[in-house]
Amino acid sequence: xxxxxxxxxxxxxxxxxxxxxxxxxxxxxxxxxxxxxxxxxxxxxxxxxxxxxxxxxxxxxxxxxxxxxxxxxxxxxxxxxxxxxxxxxxxxxxxxxxxxxxxxxxxxxxxxxxxxxxxxxxxxxxxxxxxxxxxxxxxxxxxxxxxxxxxxxxxxxxxxxxxxxxxxxxxxxxxxxxxxxxxxxxxxxxxxxxxxxxxxxxxxxxxxxxxxxxxxxxxxxxxxxxxxxxxxxxxxxxxxxxxxxxxxxxxxxxxxxxxxxxxxxxxxxxxxxxxxxxxxxxxxxxxxxxxxxxxxxxxxxxxxxxxxxxxxxxxxxxxxxxxxxxxxxxxxxxxxxxxxxxxxxxxxxxxxxxxxxxxxxxxxxxxxxxxxxxxx
Amino acid sequence: xxxxxxxxxxxxxxxxxxxxxxxxxxxxxxxxxxxxxxxxxxxxxxxxxxxxxxxxxxxxxxxxxxxxxxxxxxxxxxxxxxxxxxxxxxxxxxxxxxxxxxxxxxxxxxxxxxxxxxxxxxxxxxxxxxxxxxxxxxxxxxxxxxxxxxxxxxxxxxxxxxxxxxxxxxxxxxxxxxxxxxxxxxxxxxxxxxxxxxxxxxxxxxxxxxxxxxxxxxxxxxxxxxxxxxxxxxxxxxxxxxxxxxxxxxxxxxxxxxxxxx
Numbered sequence: 001x002x003x004x005x006x007x008x009x010x011x012x013x014x015x016x017x018x019x020x021x022x023x024x025x026x027x028x029x030x031x032x033x034x035x036x037x038x039x040x041x042x043x044x045x046x047x048x049x050x051x052x053x054x055x056x057x058x059x060x061x062x063x064x065x066x067x068x069x070x071x072x073x074x075x076x077x078x079x080x081x082x083x084x085x086x087x088x089x090x091x092x093x094x095x096x097x098x099x100x101x102x103x104x105x106x107x108x109x110x111x112x113x114x115x116x117x118x119x120x121x122x123x124x125x126x127x128x129x130x131x132x133x134x135x136x137x138x139x140x141x142x143x144x145x146x147x148x149x150x151x152x153x154x155x156x157x158x159x160x161x162x163x164x165x166x167x168x169x170x171x172x173x174x175x176x177x178x179x180x181x182x183x184x185x186x187x188x189x190x191x192x193x194x195x196x197x198x199x200x201x202x203x204x205x206x207x208x209x210x211x212x213x214x215x216x217x218x219x220x221x222x223x224x225x226x227x228x229x230x231x232x233x234x235x236x237x238x239x240x241x242x243x244x245x246x247x248x249x250x251x252x253x254x255x256x257x258x259x260x261x262x263x264x265x266x267x268x269x270x271x272x273x274x275x276x277x278x279x280x281x282x283x284x285x286x287x288x289x290x291x292x293x294x295x296x297x298x299x300x301x302x303x304x305x306x307x308x309x310x311x312x313x314x315x316x317x318x319x320x321x322x323x324x325x326x327x328x329x330x331x332x333x334x335x336x337x338x339x340x341x342x343x344x345x346x347x348x349x350x351x352x353x354x355x356x357x358x359x360x361x362x363x364x365x366x367x368x369x370x371x372x373x374x375x376x
Numbered sequence: 377x378x379x380x381x382x383x384x385x386x387x388x389x390x391x392x393x394x395x396x397x398x399x400x401x402x403x404x405x406x407x408x409x410x411x412x413x414x415x416x417x418x419x420x421x422x423x424x425x426x427x428x429x430x431x432x433x434x435x436x437x438x439x440x441x442x443x444x445x446x447x448x449x450x451x452x453x454x455x456x457x458x459x460x461x462x463x464x465x466x467x468x469x470x471x472x473x474x475x476x477x478x479x480x481x482x483x484x485x486x487x488x489x490x491x492x493x494x495x496x497x498x499x500x501x502x503x504x505x506x507x508x509x510x511x512x513x514x515x516x517x518x519x520x521x522x523x524x525x526x527x528x529x530x531x532x533x534x535x536x537x538x539x540x541x542x543x544x545x546x547x548x549x550x551x552x553x554x555x556x557x558x559x560x561x562x563x564x565x566x567x568x569x570x571x572x573x574x575x576x577x578x579x580x581x582x583x584x585x586x587x588x589x590x591x592x593x594x595x596x597x598x599x600x601x602x603x604x605x606x607x608x609x610x611x612x613x614x615x616x617x618x619x620x621x622x623x624x625x626x627x628x629x630x631x632x633x634x635x636x637x638x
Contacts, residue, residue, distance in 0.1 A: 088454070088563025095564045102567070103388060103409045111392050113407055147621050188567025 002044075003083075007076045009040040011069050018063035018073045023299035028056035028313035032063055032073045039076070045083045054080055055091060056311035059183045059304030060263035065295070077304075081185030090185070097308035098186050101193070105175035106141035107308055115172045118143060118150035124157055127168035127204035135160075135167035135237075136206035138220070140213040141176050142307075142339035148346070149339050153212060155368045156234060162371065163246040165237075167210075173200050177211075179219035179264075184305035194224055201229065210237050214265035214338045215303065221269065233265055235337050235363065239274035242281045249370035252284030257366065258331040259287065260322060260345065261297035262338035270295075275337045278363055282370040288331050290322075298322055300348075302340030319348030326358050333359045335366055377432035377526055379423040380491045382479055382509070383416035383451060385444040386499040401602045412447040415494025419555040421562040422524060423492050424455035430526050433457045435486070439467065439478045445578055452576050453569040454562075459576070464583040466590045471598035472504030478593060479505070480512035481586045490531060491552040495520050506554035517552040518545055522559050 004010065012033075019025050019033040030053025039048045048054075054077065063073040084090050085098075100109025118139065125131050137156070143149040160167055178193035201209065208230035211217040217233040220226060241247040259279060265271045272294045279287050292298045301311075301318050322345060326334045334349075336342055339362075346360040387408040395404045412420075423434045435458040436451035438444045448459035462478050470478070483491070491510075496503035503519070510517030522542065523534040535543040536556050547553075583590060591597060617624045632638045 085564060085566050086568060088565060088569075090564050092561065095562075098564060099411075103411055109390075112409070113392070186566060188569075188571060192567060 003079060004040060004043070007036075007079060008069075008071055009036055009076070012036050012040065012071060013069055015068060017066045017068065021062040021066045023060060023062065023318055024053070024056045024058060024301065024311070024313055027315045027317075028311055029053040030056045032057075032077070035080075036071075036073060036076060039080075045080050048080050049084055049087075049089075051080075052312045054084070055094070055305070055309040056313050057304055058263070058299050058301050058306050060299040061268050062263070062299070065267055074304075078183055078185060081183075081305075082187055083185070085185040085187075091309055093308045093310070094184055094305065097305070098181065098184065098189060101176045101178075101181055102189055105193075106145060107176060107180065108141065108145050110145045112172050115139075115144050115174060116169075117145070118153050120154065122154055122157060125168035126171035127206060129171075131168065132205050133166045133168035134206060134208060135165060136201060136204050136209045137167045137169050138177070138209055138211045138216050139169060139174060140211060140216045140339065142343070143212050144174070146339070146343070148343065149362075152339075152362050152364050155364045155373065156212060158373060159238070159247065159364070159367060159371065163241045165241070165246075168204070168206065170200050170204065175200075177213075177216040177219050179215040179223070180303070180305050180307065182219070182223065183303070184308070190223075194219075198224060198226065201226065208232070210234050212339065214262045214269070214271075215340065218264040218268060233269075233271055233274070233337070235265070235274040235278060236271060238367070239277040242278060249282050249367070251370050251372045253282050253366055253369050254284040255332045255366075256286045256288055256330055257333045257335050257361075258290055258326050258329065259293070259363075260290065260300070260334050260336040260341055261294055262336060262341045263297065263299050263303060265337060266297050267295045275335075275363055278367065279335060282366060285366070285370075288329055290325060290329075292325075300338075300341045300344040302338075302344040307340060307343075317344075317348055317351070319344040320352045321348075323348040323352050323354050323358050323360075327354050331358060333361050333366070335361050335363050337363050377426055377430045377490070378488045379426060379432060379434045380483060380486065380488045381416070381419050381423040381434060381436050381451070381456065382491065382493040382505070383420060383436055383438050383447055384413045384494070384497050384499075385410050385438065385440050385447045386413045386497055389498070396605050396607075400604045400606075402605060410443065410446070412450055413494050413497045413499075415496060415498075415555060415557050416447075417494075417562050418557050418559050419492040419494050420451045420454050420456060421560050422555055425560060426490075426524065426526060427455070427457075432489070435460065435488075437462070437479060437482055439463070439470075439475050439482075441468075445580075448578055449570060449573055449576075450565055452573040452578075453565045459578045460581065461578050462581045462586055464586075464593075466583050467593045469595040469598070470593050471600040472502045473508055473599050474593045474597040476505050476508035476512055477597065478583075478586060478588060479509050481588050482581065483509075483513065489549045491515075491550070493552065493554050495554040495556050503554070506552060510552035513550075513552070515550050515552055516547050517554070518547060519554045520556045521553040522556050524553065524559075 057077040097107035178190040182190035210232045220231045434456040436456040437460045493506035520536045525532040
């Protein structure tokens with residue numbers, strides 16, 4: 001099957017809903033409607049490979065979700081990046097991320113031996129060597145290695161222990177989920193990661209997996225074939241625990257908090273309510289809503305490999321827009337449930353100079369406050 | 377333009393807490409990840425670029441344990457046409473001179489215009505093999521090469537000198553060049569690309585096939601002997617700051633301020 005058939009480019013109406021909804025089209029040289037047409041007219045992907053905006057796409061999938069013909073423009077971008085990957089012609093930062101993942105199992109190229117560094121001296125069961133558990137907690141690369149994020153899985157472990165959930169981790173055997181790798185166009189490496197992780201999931205003895213990152217959650221739910229495994233994002237698990245009254249909050253968090261929907265959790269999987277249910281359950285917390293929320297949430301630009309590709313976009317970043325919007329509505333905190341959103345929004349808070357006025361927090365960091373955890 | 381490029385499989389050691397092994401002369405390789413030496417990667421890329429521009433054939437050669445097949449396969453996926461692996465347990469413990477002898481024995485009956493090697497290796501960093509190999513083959517060489525331009529029967533190269541200077545040389549072929557990193561931007565080698573060359577033949581030669589005797593390689597055939605490997609003693613003047621990232625950042629800026637840096 002050739003490229004045009006694979007992505008059904010003949011069926012494109014050129015209606016422009018894709019570009020109209022694209023969160024980067026206003027600030028980057030990327031017009032997905034036009035790009036689809038160019039590939040169709042040129043008869044091969046070759047004509048589009050020089051497009052300077054190819055690495056601006058965040059694969060948020062707004063275009064795909066809104067296409068009236070059911071086409072997948074965001075997948076066309078992934079396909080075009082795939083052509084570049086096979087030619088070897090990709091940005092140096094992307095090469096480093098792909099090679100780092102191939103060698104060390106994470107796009108930051110950090111040593112595998114240090115994958116459990118986030119734990120500190122906390123005791124967390126490694127499956128299957130240290131026993132059995134109902135749930136497998138997939139930490140993800142960002143939270144495993146990024147110093148800003150490493151405390152967050154520790155909070156989740158404490159929360160789950162308090163709620164009596166039986167869980168374990170893969171330890172240093174955990175490898176990158178491959179969600180971003182596939183979206184950077186490295187289909188072969190994605191297949192290898194999927195195979196290795198699936199093998200380790202099966203060997204773990206657990207029957208259900210929860211992730212901290214919506215990106216891992218997405219690929220396990222839709223791109224792995226995990227027969228017999230339940231896959232949840234941690235916000236779904238926590239919202240259920242709150243409903244079952246296994247999780248209660250004792251401390252007030254008297255803040256105005258606006259929730260930012262991550263694309264790979266919200267619009268792509270319609271997990272809109274569980275994160276909000278957790279926030280609403282926190283005493284004292286006033287939950288605000290962005291004008292652009294839920295399926296209309298503004299992408300933070302951290303997905304689709306953008307953590308490792310700067311892109312060609314100019315002007316105000318979406319994360320900066322988001323922080324300014326939050327400040328304008330009187331929010332003191334933007335809460336989110338994605339490691340990439342957390343990092344990009346925090347950058348936005350710094351570059352807009354609103355760092356001290358609008359704090360960026362993972363929902364779990366507010367949960368820790370509400371549970372009265374110290375030293376998190 | 378037929379090109380031979382010599383490559384080495386080395387451990388990735390960045391950010392790894394290396395441990396000296398029981399012999400005291402090596403490092404524990406358990407848990408280490410291996411890949412192609414960074415400088416050699418630039419050499420393979422340069423060889424393939426020259427071939428793409430001028431035609432000819434690229435042959436990648438490695439000397440090392442059987443696992444070294446990974447690095448020559450990667451070279452094939454990058455664009456090399458043929459691959460040779462000289463592997464023999466008797467060669468273990470060879471110094472740069474002994475490795476160069478093995479390479480010279482493999483290369484002596486091959487036809488080539490230029491040989492490329494990395495300027496040095498990520499692991500032991502001797503920078504010996506390239507120059508020694510050129511001497512053994514009795515051909516001219518230039519080290520730390522940062523640019524190559526091919527002319528008929530001659531090659532114009534630039535070398536990196538100290539003090540920000542460069543040197544331009546005109547060298548008759550056949551010749552050997554040791555490649556400095558940054559000479560090009562090596563392309564990405566995809567997993568699909570590596571899978572495509574999975575069935576391509578890698579000529580595997582033991583010592584006998586190479587035409588050397590055991591006493592010419594390994595410790596016996598070497599001129600340099602490692603006495604011990606050890607972490608250097610902790611010196612004075614270095615201060616390790618401890619605490620959370622915020623606390624460490626505050627301490628660093630305090631030190632900068634006191635020292636008049638900011």
